[in-house]
Amino acid sequence: xxxxxxxxxxxxxxxxGEQPNGAGVIKxxxxxxxxxxxxxVLRALQEVGADSLRKYPDxxxxxxxxxxxxxxxxxxxxxxxxVGSDDVLAMSFLTFFNGGKPILFPDITYSxxxxxxxxxxxxxxxxxxxxxxxxxxxxxxxxxGGIVIPNPNAPTGVEKPLAELEEIIQANxxxxxxxxxxxxxxxGESARSLLPKYDNLLVVxxxxxxxxxxxxxxxxxFGNKRLIRYLNDVKYSFNSYTMSAAxxxxxxxxxxxxxxxxxxxxxxxxxxxxxxxxxxxxxxxFRDSQSNFIFAAHPKCPAKELFEALKKExxxxxxxxxxxxxxxxxxxxxTDQEMDVLIRFLEGYLGKRx
Ligand code: PMP
Numbered sequence: 001x002x003x004x005x006x007x008x009x010x011x012x013x014x015x016x017g018e019q020p021n022g023a024g025v026i027k028x029x030x031x032x033x034x035x036x037x038x039x040x041v042l043r044a045l046q047e048v049g050a051d052s053l054r055k056y057p058d059x060x061x062x063x064x065x066x067x068x069x070x071x072x073x074x075x076x077x078x079x080x081x082x083v084g085s086d087d088v089l090a091m092s093f094l095t096f097f098n099g100g101k102p103i104l105f106p107d108i109t110y111s112x113x114x115x116x117x118x119x120x121x122x123x124x125x126x127x128x129x130x131x132x133x134x135x136x137x138x139x140x141x142x143x144x145g146g147i148v149i150p151n152p153n154a155p156t157g158v159e160k161p162l163a164e165l166e167e168i169i170q171a172n173x174x175x176x177x178x179x180x181x182x183x184x185x186x187x188g189e190s191a192r193s194l195l196p197k198y199d200n201l202l203v204v205x206x207x208x209x210x211x212x213x214x215x216x217x218x219x220x221x222f223g224n225k226r227l228i229r230y231l232n233d234v235k236y237s238f239n240s241y242t243m244s245a246a247x248x249x250x251x252x253x254x255x256x257x258x259x260x261x262x263x264x265x266x267x268x269x270x271x272x273x274x275x276x277x278x279x280x281x282x283x284x285x286f287r288d289s290q291s292n293f294i295f296a297a298h299p300k301c302p303a304k305e306l307f308e309a310l311k312k313e314x315x316x317x318x319x320x321x322x323x324x325x326x327x328x329x330x331x332x333x334x335t336d337q338e339m340d341v342l343i344r345f346l347e348g349y350l351g352k353r354x
Contacts, residue, residue, distance in 0.1 A: 014115040017318050026341055028332040029316040031154075031183070031293050033212035035267065035335070037250075038260040041213070044253035045246060052245040059240040064248050067255040068220055072192065077225040080232060081251075083242050085182055085206035085219030089148070090116050092202060092221065095234040096176040097122045101145035106135050108325055110154045110180065129156070129324075133287050133295075137164045141171035150180040152188050155320065155330040157289030159188045166191075169198050176227070178202045183291035185210035185265055186272070192222055199224040209292055210265055211254050218243075218251045268292050272333045278343045282350060293332045295325075301353060303327045306346070313345055 017030035036042075061081045069076040082088035093116040097103050100123070105113045107126035117124040127139035133156040140147055147168065152159040169177045169191075177200055179191040184205060191203050202223040208214035221231065235242060243251075254261070272292065279286065279296055286296035297303060307319040307329055318330040333339065 009119070011119050012115065014112045018316060020314075020316055022314075024314050026315045026334060026338045028293075028334050028338065028342065029318045029330075030214075031209055031291070031330075031332045032214050033209055033264065033268065033292070034333070034338060035212055035264045037212040038254055038257035040253040040257040040260075041250050044249040048246050048249050052249075055245075057241050057243060057245040057248055059236070061243040061248055064218070064220075064243065064251040067252045071255050071258075072222065074192075074195070074222060075225070078195070078222055078228055080221040080223070080228045080235075081243055082219050082221075082235070083247070084208060084214075084217040085180065085204050086112060087217070087242060088204050088219040088221050089113075089178070089180060090119075091231055091234055091238070092176075092178055092204065093117065093122060093148075094120055095231050096178075096202070096227075097146045099145035099175065101143065103146040103148065104140055104142075104144045105148045106153060108133065108153075108156060108322075110150050110182075111320075113148055129153075133158050135160050135164075137167050140168040144172070144175060146175045146177070147172060148178040148180060150182065151191070152183050152186075152289065152291045154183065154291070155293070155318065155325070155328075156287060156295050157183075157291040157293055158287045159290040162189045162191060162194070166194055169194060169201050173198075173200055176200050176202055178204060181205045183209060183293075186269060186292045187290035195222060195224065199226065202227055207251060207254060211261055212264065213250065213254060216247050216250050218247055268333050271336050271339055274336075275331075275333065275339050275343070278339075279346075282343070282346055293330050295328050295330050297328045298350070301350060303329045306349070309349055310342070310345065315342055315345060317342075 064081050065076050065079045069079050082091060102123040102125040104125055104127055107128045114124060130136055135149060165179060181190055181203055184190050194201055202221050204221045207218040275294060284296040284298050286294050303319055307317060310317055
């Protein structure tokens, strides 16, 4: 190792899902929404003129913060926005997890948490899910440096009842508890309703999944105003202009077109419920998912084999070669037609294998 290399901050980066291009690809591997964003979003994008691109965007992102505050019925000093919830979560780790004690999160969960902990040198301890992939409340009611829990969890899709999350938040008044609600809109109950009761709670959400806007990068957090002020202090110490003019325009427009959003959400949920039945008929096993994906295993066919067979057909799902979950596929919910192609292929493949 050369002398300068010894001073490099060495990290093991997060591996995002593949982004294959090309016609005929059925992409069910990164939990994107299969439907386009609201028509108002496209109009807003067209209206972002040269002048707003020439200038720096509003550093306080106020149109978007105000729109979110209005929509969710919170004061605007309780809202923080960032470049996708990845950015919001990374800022939150940096801001709140400085206690020196290990932070806690599940062993099977969003695989960015240990990456941020590694990047910022935050000690952490993973708490094992039980054998049915449930997060055990008792594991999180103990001395620690902070907590991050996704609800529903990823990649399992399992929702933890709000009352159990409240027990965890209540048991940890001395540290920040982050609830990552990337998938909450697809059926879960948000911890937002607990905000008036707990000043150690931060709820993080995103426009990437339920609002079909993964490409523009909009995430946000709700918390008490002191928490949000601390987050903004860190943000302004890092990059004043995290939200581009285009993201501000698009995000604000998306919130206004509520009917379209709800209709799309309903379509994804309806397809998910149908796909659950079809997968069960084919013998797949999975916990009930309240998200826009299903995490399924087949008792007779290894997940890796299915993953590769699907890929040959240009159907991309997500496979994690990690202990306990290396026999599962995470299948995002696409359109009805896409899911029909998937189901027909699985039916034929498993049939031939019998
Ligand atoms: N949290 C969880 C649990 C996720 O699965 C994702 C998506 N990869 C994110 C946060 C980040 O999503 P985004 O940055 O697109 O908002």
